[in-house]
Amino acid sequence: MTEATQELMYELMKRIQGDVAGLKEGQRDLLQEMSSLRGQCHLLQGDFNNLRNTVGHIDIRLERIENRLELRELAEAQARFEPHP
Incomplete structure (x- = not known):
């Protein structure tokens, strides 16, 4: 009986x-997937930062324009009041 x-x-x-x-193998797979997702999140964050930077530059250029x-509108308005030779 003891042997059984x-x-x-x-x-x-x-x-x-x-x-x-x-379970260990499944856990290892999940860790790899989480690591991959973390890397993708970092890449997305970098893309967002680049887009934010680009939009900032466009905003500055638009403000200059x-x-x-x-200034041109002011010069044209002023030219109306100046005597023409």
Whole structure:
């Protein structure tokens, strides 16, 4: 009887060991996927920063253009009041 109990315990332990090995493999896969997702998030953050920088430059250029147009409009308005030879 003792031998049968030991044999059952041995089989149970082998099954548990196999289950634990499967869990470890699944955990390893999840860690790799999380690492990949983390890398993709960092890349997206870099893309957002680049876009923000580009929009900032465009905003500065647009402001310069608007200022030039206002100066031209002021010069044209002033020219109406100046005598022409």
